[in-house]
Amino acid sequence: MQENRAKCMKLAERIYELDGEVYQCLGSSLGRVFTGSRDECVESLAELMCGSRKSYLLRSEMALVANMARTIPDEETRARLMAEYNNILVEIKSIPTSFGTVDILDESRAKLNAIHLHERFTDKDHLIVCISRTLGCAGTDIGFALANALKINFYDQKIFNTVLEHLDADKNSIEDISSANEVPNKVRKPQKGQTLDNFHRYHGLPENDAVFFNLSGLLCEMAAKEDFVVMGRCADVILTGGRIPHVSVFITAPFEQRVRRVMKTHSLDRKHASNLLKQLDHKRSKYYHFFTGRKWGDPENYDLCINSASYGIQGSVEMISRMIDQNGLYRR
Known part of the structure; x- marks a missing residue:
């Protein structure tokens, strides 16, 4: 020790x-x-x-x-x-x-997979990989390792907080959906105690709604300048709306496998780990649907869906990298 x-x-x-x-x-x-x-x-x-x-x-x-x-x-x-x-x-x-x-690999599952992606990028487009994931599937570890393997930037909720803080944004304006208490409400008038300045600052929108739209603008600006991997934030739908080419990936794993991993990574017993998975997956699903109108985790919305228990962290990275290389999307 x-x-x-x-x-x-x-x-x-x-x-x-x-x-x-x-x-x-x-x-x-x-x-x-x-x-x-x-x-x-x-x-x-x-x-x-x-x-x-x-x-x-x-x-x-x-x-x-x-x-x-x-x-x-x-x-x-x-x-x-x-x-x-x-x-x-x-x-x-x-x-x-x-x-x-703490890997997610299930040896018994790691044998049977194939991938394909239709070409959609031009020589002028940057490589952007949007990763959505369920809690406990090692999705963020996979995204981080993928960015390092491709030698491109990595953005998650914490990094966006830092970037927006330095862009003179409210430093508490982005909340990870895992800690959000509820899906943002619809447009409303300033409440008692809310300053008129804040109301004008967000153009009459609830703060979380305004932050989502500010983040949308930031993502589109970044997409015009650099290659990167982005975790969550509804980035796949934001970039689709901006007609910006990207690769969208959804990562999950069997519930019991995720429970075991969360027990290790969060030092929780089975009951608390199971409850945490259900609560946070529900909040992510609700958040995604609220801002996009799409069903979170529906295979139709992604280029590639991965059961990370079948590949593990490194195997999942290699799978996504191989898809990118085979389709000529990454130019070193």
Whole structure:
């Protein structure tokens, strides 16, 4: 245990140094990812690696560092820092308590699959992969690993929060659907205690509705500039509405398999893990239908549906990558 802690501390120091060097090289408008004192940041990072139930936050923070590092103009510097990033990732994944270490693979299912995608991209289009997923299927781990395999950016809810904060958005404006209490209401007038400024700011819309439309605009702007993997956020329907080519993937796994994984990743007993799956899957479905009119998880709405228990994390990444390569969608 002590040896594991020491390893986490050393890795945390390397992550902090990498973030600082990326910022020095780039002077990014996003600023540093880790903004506290060195000791505080290193301690916090080590805690995320050493058994925290919030270790998934480290994945988002690492992805944000990588997203910025990929924009460094000097090729030699960019290659050096990305090599360090990849080395750190390998070491993080070797720690039993870190993200990505609880796979979803069911050996008995991993034998029978085929894929196909109709060509729809031109040479001017960027590669965008939209991933929707049920809780506990390792979908976010798959999306993160896919972005690294393709050497493109990765965006999840936490990263969008950071981006919108730096674009002068309300820093609490995006709520992960997993923590939302209800689907947003229809357009309404300002309530008692609500300022007129906020009403004007959101053009009379409830805040969550306005944030969805702001995020829609941001996604379309990003799609014109870069390749990326995006988790959730109804991105597939947003890009379809903007007539922007993309690959849409839905990832799930058998309920019992997901329950077992959530028990491990969230340190829950079977009853609480089962209830959490049902509640959050229902909220995601309701949110998706509210903003898109589509049925969440319906195979007709996606290019590819994956049972991650049949492939595991790495196998799912290889499957999606192979589909992309075979259709000529990714140009290194």
